[in-house]
Each structure stands twice: as structure tokens, then as C-alpha cells.
Amino acid sequence: MDGIKLVNVSKSYEVKNQQLKVLDGIDLNISANKMTIILGRSGCGKTTLLRLVSGIEEVEKGEVRGVRLKRKAYVFQEDRLMPWLDVKRNITFGLKKKQINHKKIDEIIEMVGLEKFCSAYPSQLSGGMKQRVSIARAFAYNPEFIMMDEPFSALDFFTREQMQKELIKIHQKTRCAILFVTHSIDEALILGDKIVILEKGRIKSCYEMNEKKQERDLLDQKFVALKKQIIDDLRII
Ligand SMILES: Nc1ncnc2c1ncn2[C@@H]1O[C@H](COP(=O)(O)OP(=O)(O)O)[C@@H](O)[C@H]1O
Ligand SMILES: [Mg+2]
Structure with a gap:
């Protein structure tokens, strides 16, 4: 399967007669077979991004390529x-x-x-x-492509940890593309093949993660340093 590509995607909403820009010039490659994580604070535009990629909502500017003919599934934050x-x-x-x-x-x-x-x-x-x-x-x-919007955020620590492990296993078996939204840095570090930091509707930074998921130890120096870096990226000055 080919990946999915967002090219200069923007979206605004009209709120009380004013245009509220929610996403601003997003360029993003979502690789086939990989887990791409969108990480950002509440309100930064994560759900909107998923809705545009899924086609639930129309993009205002820019383009989402390679998604239309794919078999897609969407996991919402609350179970439906x-x-x-x-x-x-x-x-x-x-x-x-x-x-x-x-x-x-x-x-x-x-x-x-x-x-x-x-x-x-x-x-x-x-x-x-x-x-x-x-x-x-x-x-x-x-599906060839699954979008997941903070699917574990209502779960307690241990259930969440177990679900993350299960998701890694299922993904390794099925190898579909996953676009996974979270506000948890640890979750991003555990699951991600790529972590994309979204801030106020723009991509702030992006990290490729090549370490084997079963062997990732978040207390390892390398992950601690990356976590610090990501906290810095997310800090609003
Ligand atoms: N349908 C809508 N109409 C107006 N404003 C919206 C709508 N959907 C989202 N927003 C606004 O867009 C911003 C981003 O929302 P959202 O994508 O849900 O953020 P996140 O999922 O990162 O918490 C918020 O300020 C939210 O209030
Ligand atoms: Mg959301």
C-alpha cells in the first residue's frame, strides 16, 4: 500500500462571525505499515486533523492524497x-x-x-x-488504514499499558497504517514509528523512531533526553 500525504492542509472554523484558524499549512507523510503519532496539547487541532484525513470533514485548503480508495477504520476517543x-x-x-x-x-x-x-x-x-x-x-x-483518536485516554495506567502492548502486537501482525492521536508523551514514545508534534495547528517538530518497540525502555537515557526535548517543543513560551 502507498502511504497518505497531506500537502499544505489548512482549516478554519467560523466562531461568532470570526474565523478561527485550527490547522495551518500541515505537510505530513503517513507511511504504510507504520504507526504515526500526532502528539499535542488539548485544543491544538488533533481531532480536526483526523477528521480531515478521514474525510468526515472537508479540507479548506491543501490536499489529502492517497486516502480515498483505502479501506479505513476510525476508533473514537469514547467507545461507540x-x-x-x-x-x-x-x-x-x-x-x-x-x-x-x-x-x-x-x-x-x-x-x-x-x-x-x-x-x-x-x-x-x-x-x-x-x-x-x-x-x-x-x-x-x-483496514489498510486506521485512525485512532486518544483511544486509551479514559483508561487507568495499567489497563492503558496493557492495551498499548496489545496494539503493538496486533499492528505487527496486520501491518496497516495507523494514525494515532494522543496527548501523552509516554504513549507516543512507546507506540510511535514517527512522532509528530502539533502546536496551535502547526507542525512544530517530528521524530523518527527506529528502536524496536518491545525493547523500548522509557527510563533509558536516550528516551529521557527525547522526552525532555518533546516537553520543550510543547512548552508554550
Ligand atoms: N466544529 C467546530 N466549530 C468550531 N470550532 C471548532 C470545531 N471543531 C473544533 N473547533 C475548535 O478547534 C480547535 C481544535 O479542536 P480539536 O481539533 O478538537 O483539538 P484537539 O483534538 O487537539 O483537542 C479548538 O479550539 C476547538 O474549539
Ligand atoms: Mg481531540
């Missing part, structure tokens, strides 16, 4: 499960009957550790489990 459907039906929701490969769906359910909960309903699940269902649903679609 159907309360009246059980776990398996939530995961296959949106797929046509003939698209459902039960063996593959069962594999995905196992990958996210929900095999014992296939017939449970969302109200019977914890927050982490619901988010797992959302992630399984995205992967069940066999």
Missing part, C-alpha cells in the same frame, strides 16, 4: 458501541454478511482477549474491555 448488540455483533457491525470471516473474527477477538465475552453486552464490560471491542471492530474490517 451499540448497547443492544453483544460483543461479537458489535465487532462485526458494519460488515456485510458475506464479508464476515468467522475464523478471522475469532482470531481478532482472541488477540484483544475477549474470547470469554463474545456474548456479553456493553453494559457488562469495563471501560478497557469496551475500548478493546472498538479496536477489534476496527481490525475486523481488515
Whole structure:
């Protein structure tokens, strides 16, 4: 699969008769097979960027290349499960009957550790489990490209850590392109192949990460130094 390319993408919203510039001249390559992280403070334009890339919203200026014909999935910050459907039906929701490969769906359910909960309903699940269902649903679609908007931000520390590990594993198996939004520097350092720092609608800096994900130790000198650098990048002067 080819990657996705943003060329000089800008977006403004009209608020109380005034133009509010939310994204300003974004150039970005989203590589196939890789996890690209958008890291930034609340309100810097991360969700807007995802909405433009997904096509939920139209760009005002510039171009998003290479995304239109791709099979895409979107994982929202809050789980968007159907309360009246059980776990398996939530995961296959949106797929046509003939698209459902039960063996593959069962594999995905196992990958996210929900095999014992296939017939449970969302109200019977914890927050982490619901988010797992959302992630399984995205992967069940066999996507070439997944967009994830702070999918773990409502989870406690340990559940979050476990979900990050699971995501790394699933990604290494499926090798689709992922555009992952977070405001957590640690999460970016754990997951990213590339970390893009967004500040007030502009790309402030960008880091390529070549270290093997299973071997990353955030307490290692190199990561501590990078974290300091990123904190500096994010600091508003
Ligand atoms: N539909 C909209 N109408 C007006 N302003 C919006 C709209 N969507 C987002 N914004 C504004 O754009 C800015 C960036 O929002 P958002 O992309 O959601 O940021 P983030 O996801 O980084 O927190 C915020 O100031 C927000 O209020
Ligand atoms: Mg957001």
C-alpha cells in the first residue's frame, strides 16, 4: 500500500462571525505499515486533523492524497458501541454478511482477549474491555488504514499499558497504517514509528523512531533526553 500525504492542509472554523484558524499549512507523510503519532496539547487541532484525513470533514485548503480508495477504520476517543448488540455483533457491525470471516473474527477477538465475552453486552464490560471491542471492530474490517483518536485516554495506567502492548502486537501482525492521536508523551514514545508534534495547528517538530518497540525502555537515557526535548517543543513560551 502507498502511504497518505497531506500537502499544505489548512482549516478554519467560523466562531461568532470570526474565523478561527485550527490547522495551518500541515505537510505530513503517513507511511504504510507504520504507526504515526500526532502528539499535542488539548485544543491544538488533533481531532480536526483526523477528521480531515478521514474525510468526515472537508479540507479548506491543501490536499489529502492517497486516502480515498483505502479501506479505513476510525476508533473514537469514547467507545461507540451499540448497547443492544453483544460483543461479537458489535465487532462485526458494519460488515456485510458475506464479508464476515468467522475464523478471522475469532482470531481478532482472541488477540484483544475477549474470547470469554463474545456474548456479553456493553453494559457488562469495563471501560478497557469496551475500548478493546472498538479496536477489534476496527481490525475486523481488515483496514489498510486506521485512525485512532486518544483511544486509551479514559483508561487507568495499567489497563492503558496493557492495551498499548496489545496494539503493538496486533499492528505487527496486520501491518496497516495507523494514525494515532494522543496527548501523552509516554504513549507516543512507546507506540510511535514517527512522532509528530502539533502546536496551535502547526507542525512544530517530528521524530523518527527506529528502536524496536518491545525493547523500548522509557527510563533509558536516550528516551529521557527525547522526552525532555518533546516537553520543550510543547512548552508554550
Ligand atoms: N466544529 C467546530 N466549530 C468550531 N470550532 C471548532 C470545531 N471543531 C473544533 N473547533 C475548535 O478547534 C480547535 C481544535 O479542536 P480539536 O481539533 O478538537 O483539538 P484537539 O483534538 O487537539 O483537542 C479548538 O479550539 C476547538 O474549539
Ligand atoms: Mg481531540
